[in-house]
Amino acid sequence: MAIEQYGRITEENMYSQRIHMNDDAELYNSANDVTRRDAIQLLEEYSSKLKFKVRNPRVIDVGSADGSVTKILSKYLPEKYKILVGSDINKKSIEFANKTYGDNRLKFIPLNIEGNLPDNLRDAFDNTFSFYTFQWVRNQEKAFTNIYNMLSKNGECFVMFLGYSHIYTLFYALSKSPKWRSLLKDFDTFASPFWNYRDPEKELNKILKSIGFNEIEVKCKQMVYDYKSLDAIKALVTAINPFVIPEDIWPEFLDDFVKVTQDMKLIDEQTGAVKINYNLLVVHCFK
Numbered sequence: 001m002a003i004e005q006y007g008r009i010t011e012e013n014m015y016s017q018r019i020h021m022n023d024d025a026e027l028y029n030s031a032n033d034v035t036r037r038d039a040i041q042l043l044e045e046y047s048s049k050l051k052f053k054v055r056n057p058r059v060i061d062v063g064s065a066d067g068s069v070t071k072i073l074s075k076y077l078p079e080k081y082k083i084l085v086g087s088d089i090n091k092k093s094i095e096f097a098n099k100t101y102g103d104n105r106l107k108f109i110p111l112n113i114e115g116n117l118p119d120n121l122r123d124a125f126d127n128t129f130s131f132y133t134f135q136w137v138r139n140q141e142k143a144f145t146n147i148y149n150m151l152s153k154n155g156e157c158f159v160m161f162l163g164y165s166h167i168y169t170l171f172y173a174l175s176k177s178p179k180w181r182s183l184l185k186d187f188d189t190f191a192s193p194f195w196n197y198r199d200p201e202k203e204l205n206k207i208l209k210s211i212g213f214n215e216i217e218v219k220c221k222q223m224v225y226d227y228k229s230l231d232a233i234k235a236l237v238t239a240i241n242p243f244v245i246p247e248d249i250w251p252e253f254l255d256d257f258v259k260v261t262q263d264m265k266l267i268d269e270q271t272g273a274v275k276i277n278y279n280l281l282v283v284h285c286f287k
């Protein structure tokens, strides 16, 4: 797989001059165990609270990537759901997801949740979900407003995404080193807007309230994931890295990433496993 693909602005109209996670859906599909695990954990935890107010809900999943989490979501919907639409800014992911998981009720469409909402998506859904995507969203207000506008009256919104993560601290440390500073200069547009907030729940509450959402509940959950080996963490970094780093120095970058991981004492010396702490911001509210 070509390393120079990472972070390339592939859809000029949609990507509007900022960096994104790399667009290799197949690679992502093989490295996103953590997002699948967390989606299942949160769907289990919230299943008694989720209110599907109509018998045949129309549902959208924002930021569906390879589609594997959208497929998992389908199992938590009322059996007779009308349609489940996965959506993503990345057209390659949409193609992969339609090919791999699409069926007569599960479709994937391109959508920039921070862009202008197409008219046909207004009031088009009874439930909106989003997993591990809003950390990429710079304009949180616009994205949540689009969610609000996509929902029918009393529609439900469930969004979870990264706040703080050790992964950000590791990239941040490298972005301050003379060797990698210039290549990682866009660190601020890569990290979650809330990665260094003391009280992200408060800020999110404020945004959701100002848009008009009701029954707002925002939680910040402390999470941990053990990557079984250095190779597993390297695969993850390769799958999510949005920075353009030349192929010939990519192995060196990964080695330096591991060194910082060692310096931060995140590696268990006996087993070689890497313990990554992070926070998930979980938003549940209604139109």
Ligand SMILES: C[S@@+](CC[C@H](N)C(=O)[O-])C[C@H]1O[C@@H](n2cnc3c(N)ncnc32)[C@H](O)[C@@H]1O
Binding pocket: 020, 021, 032, 035, 036, 039, 062, 063, 064, 065, 066, 069, 087, 088, 089, 090, 093, 111, 112, 113, 114, 130, 131, 132, 133, 136, 137
């Ligand atoms: C980490 S993946 C999460 C995928 C999946 N929901 C999961 O939990 O595994 C984040 C996805 O968000 C998409 N994304 C980033 N910015 C977006 C935007 N503004 N609108 C729609 N999708 C976006 C990326 O293309 C990527 O596929």
